[in-house]
Amino acid sequence: MNPLRRRLLTSSLRSRLLVAASLVLLAFFLVTGLALDRVFRDTALRTQQDKLEGLVYALLAAARPTEIGDLTIATAEVPDPRLKQPASGLQALLYDEAGTVIWSSTVFMDMPAPAPVGVGEWRFEQLRQPAAFSLAFGLRWIDLADDPQRYTVVVLEDAAAYQGQLGAYRRALWGWLGGAAFGLMAVQLMVLHWGLSPLRRLTRELRAVEAGGQPEIGGQYPEELVPLTEGLNAMIRNERTQQTRYRHALGDLAHSLKTPLAVIQGLTEERSLAASLQQTLREQVGLMQQITGYQLRKAATAGRRVLSEPVAPRPILDKLVAALSKVYAPQPPRFELEVPATLRVRADAGDLYELFGNLLENAAKYGGGRIRLSLVREGRWVQLSVEDDGPGFPEQPEELLERGVRADTQKPGQGIGLSAVNELVKAYEGRIELGRSGLGGARVSVALQA
Amino acid sequence: MRALVIEDDPHLRAQVAQHLADEGYTVDLAADGENGLYMALEYPVDFAVVDLGLPGPGGIEIIRKARKAGRAYPILILTARDGWQSKVEGLEAGADDYLVKPFHREELLARARALVRRAGGWAQPELRCGPIVVDSSAKTVQVDDRPVELTAYEFKVLEYLILHAGEVVSKSTLAEHLYAEDEERDSNVIEVFIRRLRSKLDPGATLNPITTLRGAGYRWDLPRS
Numbered sequence: 251m252n253p254l255r256r257r258l259l260t261s262s263l264r265s266r267l268l269v270a271a272s273l274v275l276l277a278f279f280l281v282t283g284l285a286l287d288r289v290f291r292d293t294a295l296r297t298q299q300d301k302l303e304g305l306v307y308a309l310l311a312a313a314r315p316t317e318i319g320d321l322t323i324a325t326a327e328v329p330d331p332r333l334k335q336p337a338s339g340l341q342a343l344l345y346d347e348a349g350t351v352i353w354s355s356t357v358f359m360d361m362p363a364p365a366p367v368g369v370g371e372w373r374f375e376q377l378r379q380p381a382a383f384s385l386a387f388g389l390r391w392i393d394l395a396d397d398p399q400r401y402t403v404v405v406l407e408d409a410a411a412y413q414g415q416l417g418a419y420r421r422a423l424w425g426w427l428g429g430a431a432f433g434l435m436a437v438q439l440m441v442l443h444w445g446l447s448p449l450r451r452l453t454r455e456l457r458a459v460e461a462g463g464q465p466e467i468g469g470q471y472p473e474e475l476v477p478l479t480e481g482l483n484a485m486i487r488n489e490r491t492q493q494t495r496y497r498h499a500l501g502d503l504a505h506s507l508k509t510p511l512a513v514i515q516g517l518t519e520e521r522s523l524a525a526s527l528q529q530t531l532r533e534q535v536g537l538m539q540q541i542t543g544y545q546l547r548k549a550a551t552a553g554r555r556v557l558s559e560p561v562a563p564r565p566i567l568d569k570l571v572a573a574l575s576k577v578y579a580p581q582p583p584r585f586e587l588e589v590p591a592t593l594r595v596r597a598d599a600g601d602l603y604e605l606f607g608n609l610l611e612n613a614a615k616y617g618g619g620r621i622r623l624s625l626v627r628e629g630r631w632v633q634l635s636v637e638d639d640g641p642g643f644p645e646q647p648e649e650l651l652e653r654g655v656r657a658d659t660q661k662p663g664q665g666i667g668l669s670a671v672n673e674l675v676k677a678y679e680g681r682i683e684l685g686r687s688g689l690g691g692a693r694v695s696v697a698l699q700a
Numbered sequence: 701m702r703a704l705v706i707e708d709d710p711h712l713r714a715q716v717a718q719h720l721a722d723e724g725y726t727v728d729l730a731a732d733g734e735n736g737l738y739m740a741l742e743y744p745v746d747f748a749v750v751d752l753g754l755p756g757p758g759g760i761e762i763i764r765k766a767r768k769a770g771r772a773y774p775i776l777i778l779t780a781r782d783g784w785q786s787k788v789e790g791l792e793a794g795a796d797d798y799l800v801k802p803f804h805r806e807e808l809l810a811r812a813r814a815l816v817r818r819a820g821g822w823a824q825p826e827l828r829c830g831p832i833v834v835d836s837s838a839k840t841v842q843v844d845d846r847p848v849e850l851t852a853y854e855f856k857v858l859e860y861l862i863l864h865a866g867e868v869v870s871k872s873t874l875a876e877h878l879y880a881e882d883e884e885r886d887s888n889v890i891e892v893f894i895r896r897l898r899s900k901l902d903p904g905a906t907l908n909p910i911t912t913l914r915g916a917g918y919r920w921d922l923p924r925s
Contacts, residue, residue, distance in 0.1 A: 501781045505753040508780035509709045512802035516715035519805045539802055543782065550783065570784065573791040577798070580823050600785055607784030 264446055271438050279431045283424060290419050298412055299374045302385035302405045305330060309342050309403055310389070320352050321391055321401055328355075339408030347400040359406065367402050381409040448472050452479065459486065462560030462596035462700075486557045493552045497600060500550050507542050511535060547670055552598030553677030554699060560594040563625055566602050574614050583614045583638075588624035595625075595632050597678065597700040605634070605674050608667035609694055613638040617691050634696040637687035647684040647692075671696070701816060701860060702726045702877045704748040706736030706762065707778060708755055712801075716749055716778075719805050720812065724839065724856055726880050733757035740766040744876040745773045746860075747816050749808075752779040752790060760793045767794035774815035778803075813837055820863030822924075827862050829922040832901055832909065834862060841901070848900050853878065857893045858901075861910060861920040870917035894918060 261269075305328075312327035321344060325334055332338035333355040344353035349363035359380055367373050367388035375384045385405045392398045448471050458464045466483045517523070518531040552558070567587055575582035595602065606623070613621040617638025625634050643650065651672040668684075671694070675682045680698040687693035703725040707713040710731070717727045728743055730736035733756030740748060740762050748766075752759035763775055777790040777798040787798045796818075797811050813825065813836050820827075827834040833842045839855055841848045850858065856878050861869060875885040894910060901909060909922040 497783070501783070501786070502753075504782070505780035508801040509712055509753075512778075512780075513709065513711040513715065515802035516712065516719075516805065535802065547782070569788045569792065573788045576791050576796060579796075580818055580821075600783065603784035603788065607787070 263449070264442060267442055267446075268439070271442075272435065275431055275434055275438070279427050283427050286423055287420060290423075291416060294412060294416060295374075295376070298383050298407070299372075299385060302374070302383060302407060303372070303387075305340075305342070305405050306385060306387045306403050309344075309405070310387075313344075313391070315391070319397070319399070320346065321399070322353050323355075325355060339410065341406045343404045343406070345402040345404065349402075352401075364402060364404055366400075369400065376409065377406075381413060383407050383409055383412070448475055456482070460556055460596075462558070462594050465559050489555065489557055490559055493598060493600070497550050500546055504542070504546050508539075511539055511542070515539075544669075547604070548673055550600065551604070551674055551677045552601050553674075554679055555598070558596045558598060558700075560596055561599045561602060562591070563593060563595050563602055563606070564589050564591045566599065567606055567623065567625075570603070570607050570610055574610055578614055581619070583617060583619045583621050585610075586620070586622040588622070588626075590626075593625060593627060595627075595698075595700045597632075597698065601674055601677070605671055605696070608671050609634075609636040609696075612636075612667045612694075613640075613692070616640045620689060622687075622689060630699055632698045632700050634698070635693060637689050637693040638691040639687070639689040640691035642686055642690070642692045643684050650684070651682065668694075701746045701856065702728065702744055703812070704728045704730065704736075704739050704743060704745045706730040706733070706740070706748065706754065706759065707751040708732060708753070709751075712751075716808065719808055720749075723809050723812065724852055725812075726878060728880070733759075733762060737762045737765060740771065741769050744873070745771065746819075746877055747773055747812055748775045749812075750775055750777055750795070752777055752781065752786065760790060763790065763793040763795050772819070774819045776808075776811055776815060810837075816863065820865070822863070827859075828925050829862065829865070829909065829920075830907065830925055832907070832922065834858060843901055850897075850900065854893055854897055854900070857890070858897055861918060865920040865922075865924065868913055868917050868919050873917065 308329050309323055312324045313321050314324060316322050323342070323344060328342075330340060332340040333342055336356040338356065340355075341357060341359065342355045343351055345363060346352050347366075349366070351363075359382065364373075364384070364386050367386045369388045369390045371388050373384075373386040375386075376382075377384055383406070387403045389401050389403065390398045391401055451469060452467065452471065452475060455464065455467045455469060459466060466486050467479045469479075471479050514531070515535050518528050518535060523531070564587075567589055571585045571587065575585075610621065610623065613636055617640035620639040622637045623635070625632065627633075650668045652669055672682055675696055675698065678698045678700055680696060680700075682697075683695040685693045685695065701724065703720045705713060705716050705720065705727060707716060707729075708731055713729055713731065717729055720727050725747070728739055728745075730739050733754040736750070736754065736759075737757050739745070740750075750759040750762055754762075757765075759777065759779075763777075766775070774797075775795040777787070777795045778801060779786055779790065779798055780801045782800040790798055796815050799808060799811055817823075817825065817827070817836055825835060825837045827836060831844045835841075836859060841850055841855070841858065857874060860874065860877055871887040871890045872885075874890050875887060879885050894912070898905075898910060901907070907922060909920060911919045911921045913919060
């Protein structure tokens with residue numbers, strides 16, 4: 251594909267329509283202009299010729315034979331007075347058969363002998379240098395002596411008047427046509443702008459949905475676009491509900507897998523069971539639990555999606571804080587939330603629950619009773635930091651990000667929180683950093699593209 | 701202490717019941733949401749374990765209805781869904797804590813003890829009232845740092861009274877919370893327990909921890925320290 255073709259195919263609808271319509275307009279006005287010009291010029295030339303023919307007839311009417319047998323024209327009898335004025339721009343000549351001027355009115359230009367014209371024939375010419383019209387008429391003069399002689403009458407008229415007229419006409423013609431073209435182009439631009447505005451609005455709305463500014467495409471659209479917007483909305487909704495349905499299915503799967511696991515777990519604690527068996531069973535159940543937990547969590551993670559619904563993190567955090575305060579009663583940690591209520595994040599609500607829940611629970615469990623969570627937007631990134639005033643992370647905290655490593659074996663069943671968070675951060679193509687907090691304890695910093 | 705276990709899986713239900721019974725609870729069992737809801741509303745419950753994935757009315761609905769009806773006993777959710785959304789939903793409905801399946805016996809019992817203690821207003825596992833120290837985890841009692849031997853029923857009565865300190869507890873209430881539905885209740889036995897507790901905890905009759913209110917019941921009157 252050559253570059254021009256590719257450019258034409260990928261250029262915007264607006265420029266396509268503009269280019270096509272402009273070319274059509276241009277061709278139309280050119281053809282119209284040329285046709286009108288042609289018609290006018292033909293008419294003007296016809297008029298000129300008619301005028302000169304009339305003059306030739308008048309001249310012939312004033313022709314008289316001289317004594318020597320030649321013809322002469324009595325100027326006084328010719329109706330056009332310009333023939334008597336020098337440099338009037340009108341001149342008449344009479345040639346004999348040999349091409350010699352035998353009579354001439356006042357001269358305004360030199361004229362080479364015209365090519366002979368057949369008797370009774372007209373020859374109308376437009377001379378270029380100098381600009382003039384010439385009309386020649388061949389005749390045979392039969393006099394009483396019955397000695398027919400051939401003559402040629404030539405009338406010359408300066409073309410200045412004609413050219414002036416033509417020029418004025420052309421200026422007017424192209425002026426009007428140009429004006430009309432300009433006006434039509436302007437109207438066309440406006441029509442295009444107006445006609446394409448629903449598409450522009452649709453693009454804007456889609457961007458807003460992508461950017462998390464609005465949940466779906468609202469607004470009224472022309473009927474041609476309604477199937478498209480409805481389809482888009484259905485797609486957006488479907489993508490969102492699909493995750494919910496998927497989670498429900500996973501939840502059911504988790505329920506049906508984990509209840510038997512819990513039973514087996516309970517069996518390992520039977521006192522009648524041999525100690526060696528107990529140990530092996532417990533290990534295997536622990537492993538199964540870890541794997542199912544990890545895979546189910548991973549599958550339930552929605553991750554970064556283009557059409558996620560914007561979610562306000564504040565209500566989620568408030569719910570989690572209320573829930574954790576209940577779990578850690580009667581001395582719940584002090585939660586300091588630095589999260590603007592207006593902040594919207596383009597992420598799945600379930601993912602946010604997991605992210606915040608795990609980090610807050612870790613801070614509540616390992617911290618010293620004070621937890622600070624801040625969430626700010628920096629352009630496309632959302633920066634989350636969770637800090638506590640506990641003992642902080644152990645050496646090589648990065649190990650905590652990997653599955654199944656426990657920082658504190660004293661508190662069983664846990665330690666997967668950070669690895670779950672790490673998985674979530676990966677799903678959002680984000681970054682996670684473990685460090686030390688200004689409060690004295692651990693600090694988890696997460697940056698998400700959301 | 702009387703525990704209600706609502707769990708549809710028969711094996712898990714039996715296990716949880718066994719764990720709690722070993723811990724000294726009198727256990728009532730429900731296999732589905734309908735029975736669970738009835739028991740949650742009508743039984744003298746001190747502590748409930750509710751599975752969230754139940755046939756019939758779900759765990760969340762049972763918790764919500766129990767709370768709405770004014771039942772304030774601690775509720776522990778058992779859930780296979782370890783997502784925070786379902787935990788938050790359960791806690792919002794009125795549960796007090798959650799336990800994700802599969803779990804260890806010790807985890808279940810630790811949560812149960814903590815919740816029951818918390819409901820009685822105690823934060824520590826040791827309940828201290830003057831010279832009397834009751835360890836609710838180890839099930840031991842000390843008076844003036846000397847261990848006191850109590851039978852399982854005596855301990856149950858003592859624990860119940862301390863966790864309801866300041867309240868008047870009738871003999872029938874005590875019997876309800878100590879015995880299962882089908883066990884025969886004899887209020888004279890309660891009187892025997894109280895008498896024995898008094899003599900074991902307060903042989904010199906100087907502390908008078910338990911006050912008898914004629915026709916009404918008993919009240920633990922020793923302030924916590």
